[in-house]
Amino acid sequence: MFSKRLLTIFCLVLFALINVILLSIIAKRGHGNSLPDRLILAAIAPFQGGVTASVNFCENVWDHYFWLVSTKEKYDRLKQELDRVEQERSRYVETQQTCERLRKLLGMKQKQAHGSLAARVVGVDPSGWFHSILIDVGTGEGVFKGMPVVVPKGVVGRVVEASFAHSKVMLMIDRSSAIDALVQRTRARGIVEGKTDTYCLFKYALRKDPIHVGDVVVSSGLDGVFPKGLRIGSVKKVAKSPAGIFQSVEIEPFVDFAKLEEVLVITDQDEEE
Secondary structure, X not given: OOOXXXXXXXXXXXXXXXXXXXXXXXXXXXXXXXXXXXXXXXXXXXXXXXXXXXXXXXXXXXHHHHHHHHHHHHHHHHHHHHHHHHHHHHHHHHHHHHHHHHHHHHHHHHHOOOOEEEEEEEEEOOOOOOXXXXXXXXXXXXXXXXXXXXXXXXXXXXXXXXXXXXXXXXXXXXXOOEEEEEEOOOOOEEEEEEOOOOOEEEEOEEOOOOOOOOXXXXXXXXXXXXXXXOEEEEEEEEXXXXXXXXXXXEEXXXXXXXXXXXXXXXOOOOOOO
8 A cells, every 4th residue: 555655756746747748748739829728738837837946946055055155165264364364463463572572671781881681581480489480591691699680670680599591580579589779869778678479668768768659769789789770669658657766668669570571680780889
């Protein structure tokens, strides 16, 4: 017994065959206008319309398929090109920023009255207990323990360890750091010691010395490590207790230690200093 699907297919094939036969009869009879001709034309017209619609539908689907495939390929090419351009732009911006930093370092080096050596920061202390960085110059380039490290904005720290190709620099914000300094405006002296990531203490400043918020603090050159006049930071807070001979002063460093990439190591100082 035939299934409904087979019966449907058989009916469609039979209907198509009948329409083909009727089309052949019309073709042989020519352009007649008799009643049989009109009846045959009325019978096959729906079939022809359906066939034409199906063919047009298939053509549209086929054309749109190729259009979508072509559009997808074009989109993929444009996306790859955009990714390549973005990568090149990123490299260009990075190179431009590096050149700008090196230009500032070179300008500072030319203004220095003492020898200096440019270095790149290649590591930071991961422990969190100490504030230090690792630079890519060492004893092979003439860098030794105790040499000061600076950037155009100000003091970074000093070398505490040196191997042949690398050196460890203790940052001025480390609690073990100490720099003999003075207030540039009033010449009040003190010792800058590291406290936190954001500020240092200006210790042993006499209570009678006039120190105001915003005053610039520079190295005094009297500690034998840092040359005189290097920028350290600006006064952030001043507090004077009713008793005692010293006042409490907090300093905000000029250097952003979280963004150090290149530094200058001062390898010697002039004879006057």
